[in-house]
Amino acid sequence: MSDKKVIEVKNLVKEYKELRAVDDISFDVYEKEIFGLLGPNGSGKSTTINSILSLLKYSSGNISIFGKEMTPDAYDIKRDIGVIFQDVAVFQELTVYENIDYFCGLYIRDKKQRKQCIEDAIELVSIGDYKKFYPKQLSGGLLRRLNIACGIAHKPKLIFLDEPTVAVDPQSRNSILEGIKKLRDDGATIVYTTHYMEEVEQICDRIIIIDKGKIIASGTRENLKKLAKIEERITVEIKKMDKEKLEGFKKLEKVTDVSYEGHTLVVSFSGGKNNIANMIDHLRNNNFSYRRVYSERPTLNDVFLELTGKELRD
Amino acid sequence: MTVFNAFLKVIKKNLGTIILYTVIVVFFAAINSRTDDSSTQFVGEKPDVMIVNLDKGTELSGNFEKYLTDNTNKTEISGGDEAVSDALFYREISCVITIPKGYEKTVLEGKTPEIEIKSAGTQNSAFVKNIVSSYIRTQNAFASSGENKAEIIKSVNSALSQKASVAITSKLNTGALTKLANYYIFSSYGLMSCILFIICIVLTSFSETTIRKRTIISSMSYKKFSANLLLSCFTYALAVWILFVVLAYFMMGSIVFTMRGAAFMLNSFIFILTALSLSFMLSTFVPEKNAITGIVNVLTLGSSFLCGVFVPAAILPSWVLSIAKVLPSYWYVDSCNKLAEVENLRSNFMPIVINMGILIGFGIVFAVLGIIVSGKKRKIE
Numbered sequence: 001m002s003d004k005k006v007i008e009v010k011n012l013v014k015e016y017k018e019l020r021a022v023d024d025i026s027f028d029v030y031e032k033e034i035f036g037l038l039g040p041n042g043s044g045k046s047t048t049i050n051s052i053l054s055l056l057k058y059s060s061g062n063i064s065i066f067g068k069e070m071t072p073d074a075y076d077i078k079r080d081i082g083v084i085f086q087d088v089a090v091f092q093e094l095t096v097y098e099n100i101d102y103f104c105g106l107y108i109r110d111k112k113q114r115k116q117c118i119e120d121a122i123e124l125v126s127i128g129d130y131k132k133f134y135p136k137q138l139s140g141g142l143l144r145r146l147n148i149a150c151g152i153a154h155k156p157k158l159i160f161l162d163e164p165t166v167a168v169d170p171q172s173r174n175s176i177l178e179g180i181k182k183l184r185d186d187g188a189t190i191v192y193t194t195h196y197m198e199e200v201e202q203i204c205d206r207i208i209i210i211d212k213g214k215i216i217a218s219g220t221r222e223n224l225k226k227l228a229k230i231e232e233r234i235t236v237e238i239k240k241m242d243k244e245k246l247e248g249f250k251k252l253e254k255v256t257d258v259s260y261e262g263h264t265l266v267v268s269f270s271g272g273k274n275n276i277a278n279m280i281d282h283l284r285n286n287n288f289s290y291r292r293v294y295s296e297r298p299t300l301n302d303v304f305l306e307l308t309g310k311e312l313r314d
Numbered sequence: 315m316t317v318f319n320a321f322l323k324v325i326k327k328n329l330g331t332i333i334l335y336t337v338i339v340v341f342f343a344a345i346n347s348r349t350d351d352s353s354t355q356f357v358g359e360k361p362d363v364m365i366v367n368l369d370k371g372t373e374l375s376g377n378f379e380k381y382l383t384d385n386t387n388k389t390e391i392s393g394g395d396e397a398v399s400d401a402l403f404y405r406e407i408s409c410v411i412t413i414p415k416g417y418e419k420t421v422l423e424g425k426t427p428e429i430e431i432k433s434a435g436t437q438n439s440a441f442v443k444n445i446v447s448s449y450i451r452t453q454n455a456f457a458s459s460g461e462n463k464a465e466i467i468k469s470v471n472s473a474l475s476q477k478a479s480v481a482i483t484s485k486l487n488t489g490a491l492t493k494l495a496n497y498y499i500f501s502s503y504g505l506m507s508c509i510l511f512i513i514c515i516v517l518t519s520f521s522e523t524t525i526r527k528r529t530i531i532s533s534m535s536y537k538k539f540s541a542n543l544l545l546s547c548f549t550y551a552l553a554v555w556i557l558f559v560v561l562a563y564f565m566m567g568s569i570v571f572t573m574r575g576a577a578f579m580l581n582s583f584i585f586i587l588t589a590l591s592l593s594f595m596l597s598t599f600v601p602e603k604n605a606i607t608g609i610v611n612v613l614t615l616g617s618s619f620l621c622g623v624f625v626p627a628a629i630l631p632s633w634v635l636s637i638a639k640v641l642p643s644y645w646y647v648d649s650c651n652k653l654a655e656v657e658n659l660r661s662n663f664m665p666i667v668i669n670m671g672i673l674i675g676f677g678i679v680f681a682v683l684g685i686i687v688s689g690k691k692r693k694i695e
Contacts, residue, residue: 055527078533083527085527089524089525091324091519091525092519093328102319105316105320106529106539107532151528
């Protein structure tokens with residue numbers, strides 16, 4: 001990541017009659033970073049992206065890309081932008097290769113150069129075996145990969161990915177995420193919107209969390225996680241538990257919360273060392289019949305829960 | 315070229331449809347060209363009749379019998395009344411004419427003799443009745459003026475021997491023109507189907523929300539993209555039109571490239587422009603691609619039946635034609651029929667020009683409606 005700003009959004013507002021879909025948000029995206037927009041469905045992520053891309057007329061604010069004001073006619077800016085939408089945008093009548101060729105052809109006229117770009121895109125998303133397939137012959141995961149190839153074949157410097165992994169199998173999801181990291185490593189700047197916190201944690205360098213059109217937190221993964229009250233969560237599978245014994249866990253050092261549901265005990269700690277060892281000692285000393293014990297660091301969902309009182313997927 | 319290439323690939327995927335409609339038109343045109351149109355030909359015909367003269371030996375009945383024999387095929391039926399009835403029933407003869415006993419006497423008394431005619435009820439029977447009626451009226455006219463037998467016979471023969479000469483003065487090759495008109499009329503179904511189906515498929519593909527968004531965000535200006543798409547649609551429509559004109563040449567010959575053939579071409583060219591405009595409007599209305607086949611079939615078959623493409627307009631009820639006037643095909647078919655019928659094209663071209671103007675009017679209305687609807691749809695998105 002460099003300190004060169006690729007996108008500057010200042011005081012962006014988008015209103016639909018009485019609804020404020022985007023409420024005065026500002027942020028910057030830097031060159032060669034993967035920038036995550038995290039938020040639940042309907043939080044305003046896609047509206048923000050559509051406003052940045054001039055697909056939507058926003059109510060107020062300023063947007064500049066590559067240091068220039070973004071407008072619907074800014075074709076010099078658009079030349080270096082690639083977009084992968086949430087819904088697959090391909091022609092059913094064209095093959096995989098022909099689809100990529102068409103969308104790449106909207107940017108690159110030279111046939112030879114285009115051919116190389118198409119091959120690179122196909123290789124990046126690993127759909128080389130399906131070049132002559134029609135979209136309806138592809139699985140959901142392969143379709144998503146084709147969708148990505150269509151958006152990045154012209155080798156854009158700035159790529160917007162709007163929930164590109166919705167309804168994708170784990171294998172395709174990993175392939176897509178690895179592809180995105182490779183694009184960043186090759187020099188592209190990525191704006192990634194999703195409501196899957198695991199993906200954001202896995203690939204994003206910086207993140208903003210949006211809820212109800214407002215930015216409620218921003219920063220790196222580590223910075224954001226500090227916003228959560230807990231530092232460690234220990235989960236234990238216990239066959240039986242009564243109320244009195246459950247209260248006993250609250251007496252352990254740095255415990256902030258204890259819950260038991262469906263043979264699963266979850267104990268949250270606000271800090272402290274050797275929490276897991278202390279926990280096991282407590283289990284043994286009280287003759288608990290337990291099986292698996294595992295520890296987790298706080299997630300962005302915990303941050304979101306802390307800030308909004310609800311889960312990301314609510 | 316990117317848009318045009320994608321357009322061609324979409325067409326290639328739907329080539330079967332184009333071939334199907336073209337084959338249908340060629341098939342029916344081939345049948346049409348084999349049908350001999352004899353409506354403008356004149357052939358003299360003598361009906362088969364049986365003549366029974368019960369006043370044999372008299373001069374006047376003899377002259378009447380001779381006149382009938384000259385103007386019909388006199389046929390003898392043996393076997394009595396039953397055989398005669400059978401001959402009439404099976405249309406072996408058209409009539410049985412019985413000259414009554416006392417025929418001559420009745421005529422000379424200035425009265426009208428009762429000629430019995432047993433008819434088979436055919437068109438030829440009516441013709442025979444006319445001949446008989448004409449002879450009796452003429453004979454009565456001379457008999458009532460006091461002429462004797464010889465004078466009556468002479469005057470009647472002289473009067474009835476006068477014949478009008480009939481000559482067809484039209485220079486039109488009516489048979490070939492009717493075939494050409496039928497071809498162009500039927501090709502309206504093929505033209506409309508090929509254009510509506512393909513253009514609707516292509517335009518709905520290109521205007522799918524996600525694909526359109528991706529196009530808008532690309533570095534190609536949307537105006538340029540729209541112009542490319544429009545030009546592609548026009549090129550396709552033009553290619554289909556040329557295909558149908560070339561087929562017309564192969565099936566109808568050089569008449570296609572005569573002055574009148576050119577008028578047919580101009581008419582069909584304006585028709586494809588209207589169909590193009592209708593396709594654009596339809597593509598903005600059609601909710602999804604799967605519905606296109608159904609909508610196009612209803613439109614093309616419906617308008618073809620109502621406007622006289624499959625059934626000649628001349629035999630359609632007037633209320634059907636009144637409804638058909640709200641469809642472009644009606645004005646196209648009307649022009650084709652007029653082009654096949656009018657003797658002097660130059661002096662009768664105005665009604666055809668008006669029809670073409672109406673077709674252009676339809677095209678403008680469809681285009682305006684399409685622009686309004688697509689604009690509103692974009693706002694909703």
